[in-house]
Amino acid sequence: MTEEQLRKILGQYKSGTLSEAEALERLRSLPFEDLGFANIDHHRSLRQGYPEVIFGAGKTVDQVAKIVEAMYRHDHNILVTRTTPEHFQRIKQIAREAEYHEIARAVTVAKDHTVRGKGTVMVISAGTSDMPVAEEALVTLKIMGNNVEYVYDVGVAGLHRLLDRRDQLNRARVLIVVAGMEGALPSVVGGLVSVPVIAVPTSVGYGASFNGVAALLGMLNSCASNVTVVNIDNGFGAAVVASLINRQ
Amino acid sequence: MTEEQLRKILGQYKSGTLSEAEALERLRSLPFEDLGFANIDHHRSLRQGYPEVIFGAGKTVDQVAKIVEAMYRHDHNILVTRTTPEHFQRIKQIAREAEYHEIARAVTVAKDHTVRGKGTVMVISAGTSDMPVAEEALVTLKIMGNNVEYVYDVGVAGLHRLLDRRDQLNRARVLIVVAGMEGALPSVVGGLVSVPVIAVPTSVGYGASFNGVAALLGMLNSCASNVTVVNIDNGFGAAVVASLINRQ
Amino acid sequence: MTEEQLRKILGQYKSGTLSEAEALERLRSLPFEDLGFANIDHHRSLRQGYPEVIFGAGKTVDQVAKIVEAMYRHDHNILVTRTTPEHFQRIKQIAREAEYHEIARAVTVAKDHTVRGKGTVMVISAGTSDMPVAEEALVTLKIMGNNVEYVYDVGVAGLHRLLDRRDQLNRARVLIVVAGMEGALPSVVGGLVSVPVIAVPTSVGYGASFNGVAALLGMLNSCASNVTVVNIDNGFGAAVVASLINRQ
Amino acid sequence: MTEEQLRKILGQYKSGTLSEAEALERLRSLPFEDLGFANIDHHRSLRQGYPEVIFGAGKTVDQVAKIVEAMYRHDHNILVTRTTPEHFQRIKQIAREAEYHEIARAVTVAKDHTVRGKGTVMVISAGTSDMPVAEEALVTLKIMGNNVEYVYDVGVAGLHRLLDRRDQLNRARVLIVVAGMEGALPSVVGGLVSVPVIAVPTSVGYGASFNGVAALLGMLNSCASNVTVVNIDNGFGAAVVASLINRQ
Amino acid sequence: MTEEQLRKILGQYKSGTLSEAEALERLRSLPFEDLGFANIDHHRSLRQGYPEVIFGAGKTVDQVAKIVEAMYRHDHNILVTRTTPEHFQRIKQIAREAEYHEIARAVTVAKDHTVRGKGTVMVISAGTSDMPVAEEALVTLKIMGNNVEYVYDVGVAGLHRLLDRRDQLNRARVLIVVAGMEGALPSVVGGLVSVPVIAVPTSVGYGASFNGVAALLGMLNSCASNVTVVNIDNGFGAAVVASLINRQ
Amino acid sequence: MTEEQLRKILGQYKSGTLSEAEALERLRSLPFEDLGFANIDHHRSLRQGYPEVIFGAGKTVDQVAKIVEAMYRHDHNILVTRTTPEHFQRIKQIAREAEYHEIARAVTVAKDHTVRGKGTVMVISAGTSDMPVAEEALVTLKIMGNNVEYVYDVGVAGLHRLLDRRDQLNRARVLIVVAGMEGALPSVVGGLVSVPVIAVPTSVGYGASFNGVAALLGMLNSCASNVTVVNIDNGFGAAVVASLINRQ
Amino acid sequence: MTEEQLRKILGQYKSGTLSEAEALERLRSLPFEDLGFANIDHHRSLRQGYPEVIFGAGKTVDQVAKIVEAMYRHDHNILVTRTTPEHFQRIKQIAREAEYHEIARAVTVAKDHTVRGKGTVMVISAGTSDMPVAEEALVTLKIMGNNVEYVYDVGVAGLHRLLDRRDQLNRARVLIVVAGMEGALPSVVGGLVSVPVIAVPTSVGYGASFNGVAALLGMLNSCASNVTVVNIDNGFGAAVVASLINRQ
Amino acid sequence: MTEEQLRKILGQYKSGTLSEAEALERLRSLPFEDLGFANIDHHRSLRQGYPEVIFGAGKTVDQVAKIVEAMYRHDHNILVTRTTPEHFQRIKQIAREAEYHEIARAVTVAKDHTVRGKGTVMVISAGTSDMPVAEEALVTLKIMGNNVEYVYDVGVAGLHRLLDRRDQLNRARVLIVVAGMEGALPSVVGGLVSVPVIAVPTSVGYGASFNGVAALLGMLNSCASNVTVVNIDNGFGAAVVASLINRQ
DSSP, X not given: OOHHHHHHHHHHHHHTSSXXXXXXXXXXXXXXXXXXXXXXXXXXXXXXXXXXXXXXXXXXXXXXXXXXXXXXXXXXXXXXXXOOHHHHHHHHHHOTTOEEETTTTEEEEOSOOOOOOSXXXXXXXXXXXXXXXXXXXXXXXXXXXXXEEEEOOOOGGGHHHHHTTHHHHHHOSXXXXXXXXXXXXXXXXXXXXXXXXXXXXXXXXXXXXGGGHXXXXXHXXXXXXXXXXXXXXXXXXXXXXXXXXXXX | OOXXXXXXXXXXXXXXXXXXXXXXXXXXXXXXXXXXXXXXXXXXXXXXXXXXXXXXXTOOHHHHHHHHHHHHXXXXXXXEESOOHHHHHHHHHHOTTOEEETTTTEEEEOSOOOOOOSSEEEEEESSGGGHHHHHHHHHHHHHTTOEEEEEOOOOGGGHHHHXXXXXXXXXXXXXXEXXXXXXXXXXXXXXXXXXXXXXXXXXXXXXXXXXXHHHHHHHHTOSSTTEEEOOTTOHHHHHHHHHHHHHO | OOHHHHHHHHHHHHHTSSOHHHHHHHHHHTXXXXXXXXEEEHHHHHHHOOOEEEEOTTXXXXXXXXHHHHHHTSSOOEEEEXXXXXXXXXXXXXXXXXXXXXXXXXXXXXXXXXXXXXXXXXXXXXXXXXXXXXXXXXXXXXXXXXXXXXXXXXXXXXXXXXXXXXXHHHHOSEXXXXXXXXXXXXXXXXXXXXXXXXXXXXXXXXXXXXXXXXXXXXXXXXXXXTEEEOOTTOHHHHHHHHHHHHHO | OOHXXXXXXXXXXXXXXXXXXXXXXXXXXTTEEEOSSOEEEHHHHHHHOOOEEEEOTTOOHHHHHHHHHHHHTSSXXXXXXXXXXXXXXXXXXXXXXXXXXXXXTEEEEOSOOOXXXXXXXXXXXXXXXXXXXXXXXXXXXXXXXXXXXEEOOXXXXXXXXXXXXXXXXXXXXXXXXXXXXXXXXXXHHHHHOSSOEEEEEOSOOXXXXXXXXXXXXXXXXXXXXXXXXXXXXXXHHHHHHHHHHHHO | OOHHHHHHHHHHHHHTSSOHHHHHHHHHHTTEEEOSSOEEEHHHHHHHOXXXXXXXXXXXXXXXXXXXXXXXXXXXXXXXXXXXXXXXXXXXXXXXXXXXXXXXXXXXXXXXXXXXXSSEXXXXXXXXXXXXXXXXXXXXXXXXXXXXXXEOOOOGGGHHHHHTTHHHHHHOSEEEEEXXXXXXXXXXXXXXXXXXXXXXXXXXXXXXXXXXXXXXXXXXXXXXXXXXXXXXXXXHHHHHHHHHHHHO | OOHHHHHHHHHHHHHTSSXXXXXXXXXXXXXEEEOSSOEEEHXXXXXXXXXXXXXXXXXXXXXXXXXXXXXXXXXXXXXXXXXOHHHHHHHHHHOTTOEEETTTTXXXXXXXXXXXXXXXXXXXXXXXXXXXXXXXHHHHHHHTTOEEEEEOOOOGGGHHHHHTXXXXXXXXXXXXXXEOTTOOHHHHHHHHXXXXXXXXXXXXXXXXXXXXXXXXXXXXXXXXXXXXXXXXXXXXXXXHHHHHHHHO | OOHHHHHHHHHHHHHTSSOHHHHHHHHHHTTEEEOSSOEEEHHHHHHHOOOEEEEOTTOOHXXXXXXXXXHHTSSOOEEEESOOHHHHXXXXXXXXXXXXXXXXXXXXXXXXXXXXOSSEEEEEESSGGGHHHHHHHHHHHHHTTOEEEEEOOOOGGGHHHHHHTHHHHHHOSEEEEEEOTTOXXXXXXXXXXXXXXXXXXXXXXXXXXXXXXXXXXXXXXXXXXXXXXXXXXOHHHHHHHHHHHHHO | OOHHHHHHHHHHHHHTSSOHHHHHHHHHHTTEEEOSSOEEEHHHHHHHOOOEEEEOTTOOHHHHHHHHHHHHTSSOOEEEESOOHHHHHHHXXXXXXXXXXXXXXXXXXXXXXXOOOSSEEEEEESSGGGHHHHHHHHHHHHHTTOEEEEEOOOOGGGXXXXXXXXXXXXXXXXXXXXXOTTOOHHHHHHHHOSSOEEEEEOXXXXXXXXXXXXXXXXHHTOSSTTEEEOOTTOHHHHHXXXXXXXXX
């Protein structure tokens, strides 16, 4: 459903061609598709230039399949996060372009390969165990049309590794920094660059890391003032915001 | 100290005009000014295009005065946050351009009025009591060279007020949304716009608001994926990131 | 056991027909049935017009069966919450009218279909994953004699969907709003209606949602003053209170 | 502004008497009054039959005075909560009917004394120190047109006092139960009555009461299923919901 | 090892019959038995009149068996808490008197059946799901030589059931009150009796019960001043203290 | 009001001398005195052999005076906890026997000096700063008729001081152990004695002591099984339970 | 890669034999080995005299194998913590010297058996269940070249066992004290010795131990001032610091 | 009291010159001085080579004076932490050598100026506001006989400042790193040195720093394995441990 369609319905209502009841009916039925358990909101893609996104966690193979099917009729890219190989098998039958990203636990269906970002988004992670979150960010960045670079396993206790890459860091237009445990990496990176840093705490760690709380608090209290934070393990959200910045 | 100076020292070292010891000495002495209790880092302004910033809370009038004095010799703008009228009186004696922003509890010394942002940054707050934080953001945005707009006291329980401003929201290049209590406003705003939203939880509320924790958690769990979060009451940080985005 | 029976015993005691010991014995044995591990309190149904309710979680098939059996001799409706298909199989053998509500994880035995509510109770949920809690509320509302309506998957980041239903919202006599993550929906709904809103936080979310704590705090701090809150995932409790309000 | 006025503007727009711009202008200017730091929303009183309410905490005498002045031109009752004698002195100059309720820390301006509630609302508190919260509820109930009864200082460790009042409890249409410390009173009261109980945890206590958290958690986990909960010390909110129920 | 043996060794050291090294050696080897992974401290039974106790959780069948074997050579009663049928099978082979208490998840080996308590200890639980903890208390009370009574499933929302038993409560010399959820029962019981009440919070509940934290806080903040508290689910500890009181 | 009076009223009702209404009236008016803001419950002293107790915190001089006045007409001992010199001055005018206990912040009015405890209660504190809590316990123990001993400032990092007193510890019938910071003292004391230990965490400490939470958790997790716990800083509660144990 | 190699590259760059690009290339490729998912930092061993360490938790058998393989080419000792028998089987194929330490869940590959510590490090644990953490410390201490002693299962409720070993404690140069539950042991040990005590809280316990939080807080608030603390269950970290102290 | 005195008493007891009772009496009276509210433990200084230390917080001028007086008779150094100018004035009258350290809020009385540390201890702080804690560490280090160096205000967002000092860092034998907010500095420093790092979280920060909790968690989860942690703001404790390490 396009904006033109919306304007047309409104115009017909104003002119009296459509009664109030009819206008409401059309508006109600069009922009959403109500699958009973889920409302697919094609508006959002319209409004925000997003791919259509399904948060896969806690949805059955069946539910995900039905949503993908409804989305697939439109020409948007599709991204399914927090998903499994079982979901993928079924999606593959609906959409042949579907790809599974194992470490990221994500499925993408890419129809539109336009590069929309003006520069490069860089993803940095502190440890090997942070990879699933970093990869979720990477996959999201790509499906949203960004050029990306990444460097993994560069914790603050081994600074030289990071300092080595300083030039590369300075070329990025936005950075996503993924870290668990003490979550100190975004502060250090923030001090090295002059662009926005999006910090993603991860649930990696044990004991007093409290499943990512230590990292989250560390990032919220960053002494680098170019750092903002998203939820624990939310690689997807970080990538959405980075994409929006990169398009500006 | 300019980048040219830095390059010159490095060149002289390479060519042998400066010994290693001399080069180190110059580099060490130049970029910082060590006031004993504080290291002013003129590099940061160089590197990041920031004004020089002093976090005033917990610093004596004397300490702040000495830091301002050292900064004032350079041509950067100066911003003192979390400060008091007493601090201001003293700063005024050093820098005649100094202005006091009462609600924001901030002092600015503006030498450079260049507009650096490409568009408008909008600041939205949920309630009257959130004003000190919203104003800290506004003051910071201005001293960093942004055009700003704002709308205050538009909580989610009175949506019509916000929906009324929809066009205005959609013209902004970045939005800062300030809210205490349940912190729901960024999610609602995030759903209405297609640009980054920086959410600032405030310590406004009582009982189970836990001095801003409820708002902070609400924002971290936002169902709008274009939202990132900064520390409770951190209007300054939100404005820095918004400025960086607005320059891109 | 009816109130008449109670009055009779008391009368006989006053008049001396029953000794104190006998009176106590009768009173003690009648209103409860002591199954050893559980005291069935038929009084409560008497006093409060409730169905008899069993909280199924952590009870064996055997325990639930014995309690249902004891209840089934009376003419009250029966509701078993947090239960499983295994429990249902066994209950079915005792009470042929038993029905299993899969998503709600509930069993009902409906003997009395009287509509006791004066108006409609509406159940609204923010996301697909909140359905088990929303359905528990729905099932409870029905067994307690209410007319119900519902709308699912209308999060605050997509307000238009909710605003579309405004008339429907305004027809309800009470609303139950179910949401996880940031739990902002009750505030928004509360601002749109003039009747009580009962907010149910759910454990849906990840990271800093802390299994429903973020939603719970959001709801307790709601800026809409017609909102009260029940425990995380407590669809049952919300429905009981909504029923009581709807009967008045 | 009445609903008639709203309907009129909409009708004129439909018929063409008003252009879109004019219609928007009127709608925008009328329902709110923008005092710069606050938006008074006369709509809310229209929509919800509330008095106009000001949350006084953290507002200056001047700010409160300006808001009261703007409200006083309309015929609604006014309630200022969390206020001080200083606020009252100033309000008194604007509105002669103003009364100060010392223990409740509230000011009321009552123009409309209609009884709107169908029955009695009862307020029960566990201890003497809970009185400010209980009184805030009482004052709010009265200004919203309810008949009220109350009983104070009836903690669960002295049950006989409460059991003595059983008949009185059973006559109420809604009950507000205010308690700090372990917050057990709503569960006990909930078991004695068949109507909704609104539980208000208070910050009364010390040590592991954590300023009302213990009471809040106790109430959220109540084994009585007719209990809902509001924020710590939120006597006002409890009274609003109780009023809405009592009007039905 | 008896106190006499200890005195003898000390006497021999004083008189010079034993060298310091020899004395140390004897003292070190006797009172403990070091199984490598565990030190059995027969002293404790001597000193405190306890049975020998093994906390079974997290110990292998083998480890428990070795400890029981070492203990069994002495004439003390043995209690294994938090154990499993597998542990029991193996213990049975070592000690024929061993009994398994399924609900309590405990094994006892009773050699000494002396009644040591002067009166009755009563165990009261709020709900059916609290039974494992209540039974752990009961089993411990019996192996420590107490006469016990119990009443289960008497939550505060159904007070009449508890009030019915008032005489029985008043006959007890100590009471153990076990409750999850809001943990209000000890306050109510505490108000009805004049003897010490030991409150045991359980991890029963969901959502904001936080695995027993709500109950724990409720009990610590009890308005009844004859209540003390033990750790969540610690039926054993409550029974030990109750036994000590009952012996006095 | 004595038990005899109660029995008389009940007898007259049974025999018909008193109508139900008259009986209720007498019962209602006698056992309580309703001062408006407080219900004095003389029953409690009757039932439990307690002194009459006023929790002074947050009560005005006037309120406390009125309650003391009402209590003073009876022959019970009176204890006012958490009080101030101002309260004392006023109480002194009502009750000449009143004494102020400065460190304990308590006032006592002792009319009855009977020793009711069978043995000695010992109070032990870990540090000098724990004294207010330890003294509150001591004052309460004395007014409840116990012989007491105490030893202060014997932290676990200087064990020899405690071990020196071992004989003294072993003579006590109950021990109250007061400690802030890590709260380890009750575990150590618990291992040295064979009687009940009541642990009182204090809010003494800084940083991660979280106003007594560290001590509270330490005590709840004590590896000594003869330890029970009361609320942070609750010296009064510990003393009440110790008194009850000491009377048995 | 040795320091000599580093110096050589720098010298060649200074003299012009290597261009900047070449120098960077060599430096970048040498000190790290980038396995894609992990950067092995041979520098760290160089710089700090550590064995090469792999944190095994959450790494696949394959990932661990590849890292060990890369490390094994150098002459450092290797330590794999938080690992499994499956990991060990595979490591064994790469490094025949590999040993599995079952309780410690660690694999070591020891090539260098030099004793580097000047004295003895002692490991003390409070309970049998703390063994995995204590053993992780022991294994780490040994692979880092320390002489070690240990004593297990000496909780503070049985002090005599610990006091018995006083001489042994006083011979240690550093002590590691491992405890769960109330975590009081380090305070007691700290009071008995004059050397640094490294406290390791463990997640052993239940209920209000909150998986080691109670022990952690207890240790942070230790009244013994020679105590420092590491993360919950971090036997490895404690051993590293103890080794560094023991080498001085 | 010296060790010689202790040995003499023990020898006399062995030989029979002293009876047991006499020996006990002497031992008991000597090592402590019981001031009623405090036990001065001269043993500790003997045993551990510490100065005598008084934690001043919450002690009156009078109490501190009496303790200093008792200590001053011996030849140990004295340190009073968390103290005020008022305390100092009074101490000065007792001990003329007393010095007040304003920023550290400490008083020292230095009689013994022996350097006991083998190397240098370095104190590093992240921000100006951390100075009180850093200075408390410095004062303690000096009174315990260490050579010290320090560098302040070197946060991780300005790494170059720290890297500049790398040589200096590498010369230290132990480092104390003091930081508030995100507490990341110890991890970075830990990665740069090969000796123990003692991390001190401070309560500096606002919002989600939770008075030092964010910094504390960050440090406990440090990815540098040579880091141990002390309580929030505990500069004193860090210095004690650093001194002990530096003496080895």
